[in-house]
Amino acid sequence: MNPLVSTTNQxxxxxxxxxxxxxxxxxxxxxxxxxxxxTAANADVGAKAIVVIGxxxxxxxxxxxxELEYAAWGQPAKLPALHDLLATIENSAKPVVxxxxxxxxxxxxxxxxxGHYRVAARDGVMGQPEVNLGIIPGAEGTQRLPRLVGVxxxxxxxxxxxxxxxxxxxxxxxxxxxxxxxxLDSAVAFALDVxxxxxxxxxxxxxxxxxxxxxxxxxxxAAGCALAAKVRRGAIAPLKAVxxxxxxxxxxxxxxxxxxxxxxSECVVTDQARALIHAFFAERGVAKVPGITKETTVRPVxxxxxxxxxxxxxxxxxxxxNAGLQVLLKEAEQAALDRGMxxxxxxxxxxxxxxRFTPEGVEERMxxxxxxxxxxxxxxxDVIIEAVFEDMAIKKAIFAEIEGIAGADCVLGTNTSTLNxxxxxxxxxxxxxxxxxxxxxxxxxxxxxxxxxxxxxxSEILATALALAKKLNKVGVVAGNCPGFIGNRMMFPYMYEAxxxxxxxxxxxxxxxxxxxxxxxxxxxxxxxMAGIDVAWRVRKALRHFAEPGVRRPLVQDQLFEMGRYGxxxxxxxxxxxxxxxxxxxxxxxxxxxxxxxxAGIAQRTFTPEEIIERTVYALIxxxxxxxxxxxxxxAADIDVVYINGYGFPARLGGPMMCxxxxxxxxxxxxxxxxxxxxxxxxxPAPLLARLATEGKTFREFDLERA
Ligand code: NAD
Numbered sequence: 001m002n003p004l005v006s007t008t009n010q011x012x013x014x015x016x017x018x019x020x021x022x023x024x025x026x027x028x029x030x031x032x033x034x035x036x037x038x039t040a041a042n043a044d045v046g047a048k049a050i051v052v053i054g055x056x057x058x059x060x061x062x063x064x065x066x067e068l069e070y071a072a073w074g075q076p077a078k079l080p081a082l083h084d085l086l087a088t089i090e091n092s093a094k095p096v097v098x099x100x101x102x103x104x105x106x107x108x109x110x111x112x113x114x115g116h117y118r119v120a121a122r123d124g125v126m127g128q129p130e131v132n133l134g135i136i137p138g139a140e141g142t143q144r145l146p147r148l149v150g151v152x153x154x155x156x157x158x159x160x161x162x163x164x165x166x167x168x169x170x171x172x173x174x175x176x177x178x179x180x181x182x183x184l185d186s187a188v189a190f191a192l193d194v195x196x197x198x199x200x201x202x203x204x205x206x207x208x209x210x211x212x213x214x215x216x217x218x219x220x221x222a223a224g225c226a227l228a229a230k231v232r233r234g235a236i237a238p239l240k241a242v243x244x245x246x247x248x249x250x251x252x253x254x255x256x257x258x259x260x261x262x263x264x265s266e267c268v269v270t271d272q273a274r275a276l277i278h279a280f281f282a283e284r285g286v287a288k289v290p291g292i293t294k295e296t297t298v299r300p301v302x303x304x305x306x307x308x309x310x311x312x313x314x315x316x317x318x319x320x321x322n323a324g325l326q327v328l329l330k331e332a333e334q335a336a337l338d339r340g341m342x343x344x345x346x347x348x349x350x351x352x353x354x355x356r357f358t359p360e361g362v363e364e365r366m367x368x369x370x371x372x373x374x375x376x377x378x379x380x381x382d383v384i385i386e387a388v389f390e391d392m393a394i395k396k397a398i399f400a401e402i403e404g405i406a407g408a409d410c411v412l413g414t415n416t417s418t419l420n421x422x423x424x425x426x427x428x429x430x431x432x433x434x435x436x437x438x439x440x441x442x443x444x445x446x447x448x449x450x451x452x453x454x455x456x457x458x459s460e461i462l463a464t465a466l467a468l469a470k471k472l473n474k475v476g477v478v479a480g481n482c483p484g485f486i487g488n489r490m491m492f493p494y495m496y497e498a499x500x501x502x503x504x505x506x507x508x509x510x511x512x513x514x515x516x517x518x519x520x521x522x523x524x525x526x527x528x529x530m531a532g533i534d535v536a537w538r539v540r541k542a543l544r545h546f547a548e549p550g551v552r553r554p555l556v557q558d559q560l561f562e563m564g565r566y567g568x569x570x571x572x573x574x575x576x577x578x579x580x581x582x583x584x585x586x587x588x589x590x591x592x593x594x595x596x597x598x599x600a601g602i603a604q605r606t607f608t609p610e611e612i613i614e615r616t617v618y619a620l621i622x623x624x625x626x627x628x629x630x631x632x633x634x635x636a637a638d639i640d641v642v643y644i645n646g647y648g649f650p651a652r653l654g655g656p657m658m659c660x661x662x663x664x665x666x667x668x669x670x671x672x673x674x675x676x677x678x679x680x681x682x683x684x685p686a687p688l689l690a691r692l693a694t695e696g697k698t699f700r701e702f703d704l705e706r707a
Contacts, residue, residue, distance in 0.1 A: 005033025058102025127163030134273030275654025309340025315443030448646030480632035521648025529567030669693035
């Protein structure tokens with residue numbers, strides 16, 4: 001008996017159930033189980049038809065991504081290709097009805113499309129999200145999907161990777177019925193109806209009615225490529241998906257499938273696929289934290305109290321309210337509190353306009369947020385998050401206050417971006433309860449939560465913080481307590497190099513263009529303007545080591561601060577902003593940069609985009625290597641998760657450390673050695689990077705060896 005796939009009989013219909021929690025992925029055992037279940041059902045005289053359904057919350061949600069990882073890194077597959085199974089399903093002499101609920105994605109949809117009919121639960125969704133992993137559907141999805149939904153829709157689904165709801169799937173022809181209530185009963189009834197009508201069993205692979213012709217489809221292929229360029233800038237797989245769909249039209253089914261396999265094989269070994277598959281597993285790996293086991297107590301969280309209703313406090317309040325938590329939001333003064341609540345209301349109004357929330361949904365959320373000027377109710381909060389100014393004295397004063405108010409089990413969190421958690425904790429009698437909860441702006445949107453473990457932070461508090469991240473639909477990454485933790489510590493040298501580049505002759509626009517060309521969501525100067533030049537100024541002031549004598553410091557940022565050019569919020573920063581926050585370069589800033597550089601005797605030259613990337617991104621990588629070696633990040637992969645989810649690093653490059661692996665550590669180390677010779681101490685090569693480069697190893701291998 002295969003424990004993953006079982007067969008029962010309901011009203012003369014063989015019901016094949018896949019039970020491979022949590023998402024019924026096609027891991028080893030499932031395809032084999034399905035194949036033998038089909039053989040048995042076809043031989044069973046007591047079964048007139050076959051229904052396939054998933055146990056638990058979903059139909060097959062996709063392939064086993066471990067298999068993709070093996071393929072990406074050239075290791076032997078543990079599973080046979082699905083081709084034979086799909087042929088067995090499609091060639092079944094008895095009608096096959098696929099009963100779809102939950103997420104029918106990727107390999108799951110490919111299995112479903114091999115059935116003769118599909119019945120979907122109304123809240124089910126279907127999609128081919130393979131492009132998210134840098135690949136195309138590899139089990140005939142690009143061949144069957146256009147046969148069911150037509151070329152245009154198939155291209156849209158495979159290029160964007162976006163799932164479609166059951167109703168759309170019905171309209172497109174992907175499913176034959178959408179049902180409310182009992183899915184299995186409906187699917188069995190559907191199958192019996194097919195039997196009673198003696199309806200012909202049409203194989204999806206035999207259908208051609210929706211395929212059109214290569215000539216008529218030419219504009220669709222062109223539009224597909226344009227769509228790919230728009231929604232997945234620089235990505236290879238969406239274009240290959242269009243090629244595969246073209247093959248579905250131009251070639252007979254079997255040949256089309258062969259072409260799909262070739263294109264799949266080309267995709268899966270690209271740097272992009274490796275990077276995206278790495279990012280997928282990296283995100284799932286962050287929860288593995290030394291000292292936290294299944295037995296570690298996770299404290300329940302229902303009520304969160306936040307101190308400070310500024311940019312961050314407001315966003316955190318929204319994130320918590322969105323997750324159904326009760327929120328107390330405390331401010332120092334009425335005016336600031338009113339401003340904070342108004343901003344929250346305004347942000348929610350935008351969400352309603354964009355169709356993300358209904359007006360009722362927003363009212364429910366607003367009702368969960370309780371604005372206040374005192375600590376009333378803080379004694380029953382499960383988590384307190386301090387989000388006041390980045391100032392150690394103020395933060396310490398607040399922790400000393402909440403020490404006497406918070407319940408014994410309460411998590412005491414600080415949203416500091418850079419400050420020493422242990423020093424903050426030192427003013428309390430329970431430093432084990434103190435943890436950094438570093439959200440990113442806008443906190444209701446950004447997925448990253450950097451969880452900073454102080455030297456005393458207890459396992460329970462850390463585990464509760466990780467569970468809170470999950471509850472807020474965020475990815476929690478544990479960082480050690482060093483100035484700037486993982487993300488901002490790496491940001492400092494990156495930001496400094498960018499400023500040195502402009503002092504040496506580049507413009508902010510050139511630097512930003514090089515960075516966005518590389519794939520960053522935003523250029524660094526645009527980021528500085530968005531986050532606030534005043535905020536960065538405060539951080540520099542708070543971190544004394546940036547004032548070390550003899551160390552080169554940027555010349556212009558402080559001047560911009562003194563001029564009141566705080567960035568977007570004042571309409572001027574590195575750029576000028578119009579009413580729609582559109583940035584234009586400001587000749588005045590360029591002039592300021594040039595005169596400051598002349599005053600400091602800095603030689604001027606021009607820079608290629610490649611040089612700009614080397615100076616900035618290699619600085620990021622070098623600091624990342626240091627953080628890893630010093631143990632402030634548990635894994636190189638954790639650093640990648642931080643940068644992809646909190647700093648706009650492109651997932652298709654895998655994060656800075658995976659990107660370093662792909663560029664080649666030897667190449668990077670050599671360049672850093674040159675920079676070191678030219679610029680001195682700030683470019684001291686990270687010992688770990690230098691060592692791995694000499695040994696011909698990668699950060700990925702470093703992680704694997706220590707796992
Ligand atoms: P902000 O200036 O927008 O908000 C701070 C708020 O705290 C103000 O509204 C102020 O009135 C309030 N406040 C000050 N003292 C208080 C007290 N004793 N009691 C109650 N409220 C008090 O600042 P922000 O950008 O929201 O930053 C808050 C914290 O989050 C800082 O530590 C900052 O470093 C960190 N942070 C900021 C960002 C960002 O992008 N802005 C990102 C991550 C972390």
